[in-house]
Amino acid sequence: MQQQLEGALKACLNTTQAALPDMKHYRFGRIVNIGTNLVQNPVVPYHDYTSAKAALLAFTRTSAHELGQYGININMLSGGLLQTTDASKATPMEVFELIASSTPLRKVTTPEEFADAILLFLSPFSRAVTGQNLIVDGGLVKS
Secondary structure, rough: OHHHHHHHHHHHHHHHHHHHHHHHHOOOOEEEEEEEHHHHHOOOOOOOHHHHHHHHHHHHHHHHHHHHOEEEEEEEEEEEOOOOOOOOOOOOHHHHHHHHOOOOOOOOOOHHHEOOOEEEHHHHHOOOOOOEEEEEEEOOOOO
């Protein structure tokens, strides 16, 4: 549990603190944290991982409230199992097929599609969006 909290929450805190002086000075910033759809749909018992990501969501939302006055938007993108990454390369094809059949898009999200959503939060199109968690998993989880 502690290792997951260090990796998800403390790493985010340290990175945010390092960037804040410049963001506050320029009264502009975009922070995008990476979560998981397991917070909303805990289908596997990764208690430590899911708990750390839930804490990161709370950090994202409370930070958005605090940092908005400086023109800083902070949001979170939560993905599911992505096809194919180092983390999912050992996943059997049957799992990917099950996930795909459970999504409205009938496919598993790719790393490139997930990255596109990150770009959305970094773009001017999301200038009025802060404190949000966008789940990017092809519609598997509907929040």
